[in-house]
Ligand code: AMP
């Protein structure tokens with residue numbers, strides 16, 4: 001089976017073949033660590049987690065590199081505003097990012113380089129660009145001269161005027177051309193800086209990713225990912241820097257970009273006050289619900305996040321977990337990932353189709369009669385879930401999860417009330433039995449009578 005990916009560089013779907021047989025190098029732009037991750041930041045993490053899992057199934061060696069941008073002017077501004085040391089802020093935010101992404105079931109990358117640990121390599125790359133005539137020093141800055149790169153603008157498909165307008169360049173009299181961008185800038189004594197041939201300063205954002213991807217994956221590598229918003233200028237500039245520093249050798253071969261995520265049809269922004277953090281969402285829903293909701297839209301489509309998105313995802317996951325729960329303790333038979341799921345994922349990560357196929361596997365499990373049929377159907381459903389990073393919970397635990405802030409009923413107390421209701425029913429006191437059921441429902445506990453046994457779950 002072939003993997004097909006939409007390549008932003010060629011604007012078409014292409015069959016993916018790695019540079020070296022059976023080995024894949026894959027880089028994704030990671031977070032700038034100055035604040036908690038919002039749900040938009042989680043989109044590339046989850047989309048590329050699905051790709052990572054898929055690549056690992058089809059290629060013997062996959063190296064997934066996702067960086068941490070821990071030097072950036074947004075970080076300096078946030079630390080000053082909070083009165084916190086920069087190192088503390090980046091450490092705390094990185095840890096929160098790891099916790100949040102783990103809660104969403106995202107596998108950690110193989111390598112997670114930090115920009116501050118690669119400054120020497122950035123300085124060396126900038127020096128090489130100057131030496132080769134692609135960059136110049138002006139007023140304590142080093143700038144990349146875009147006019148020296150004939151292919152500049154190829155990834156984003158922008159013309160020169162759009163490039164200049166899109167670069168949103170501040171008026172900088174030292175630039176030869178308004179589209180030139182910063183590789184190195186001077187640092188005042190109170191902000192982070194490193195010694196360099198051009199004085200004490202810090203790197204521009206784009207050179208960080210060119211340096212870190214090259215350091216772990218080589219000059220030319222297979223896949224580079226990130227959100228659509230990064231196509232220009234970030235990725236365009238990464239290509240310019242890397243190709244020019246490496247004598248025109250190609251940089252990433254396949255460029256994969258996820259679409260943007262809006263909340264209630266609006267762009268998330270601090271000024272509107274609609275920034276939805278992953279942390280907040282995880283109080284309202286389980287990680288798998290957020291993950292299911294995210295993957296319900298194809299990664300290249302824009303995604304409009306609303307309360308309804310979570311409700312629908314929860315309903316669908318409940319149905320899958322119900323099938324597993326009803327199958328009881330039947331041991332699942334090891335199964336390959338069902339064809340329908342794998343074919344959907346290999347077709348440019350068609351997660352919506354893969355998720356619908358899960359529903360079919362759950363119905364098959366519901367219909368299974370013999371132990372052998374159940375073991376087989378359960379194995380298939382679990383294997384398919386694992387391919388998507390779903391159905392990783394014990395079904396009982398799934399249904400007993402509580403949103404934060406709701407008064408939590410103790411499980412023993414619930415069992416006690418169920419026993420009382422059973423007693424009432426045996427005594428044909430249906431009024432009392434219904435009263436207990438309704439009282440539990442009012443607290444969000446739903447009862448289901450099945451095969452002489454009553455099981456409960458939380459409605460939230
Ligand atoms: P940042 O920390 O802003 O550099 O972003 C980290 C990653 O999140 C990048 O790949 C961005 O493209 C992506 N990203 C940020 N906001 C959104 C959004 N609203 N929708 C989708 N992706 C986003």
Ligand code: ZN
Pocket residue numbers: 028029030209234
């Ligand atoms: Zn990057």
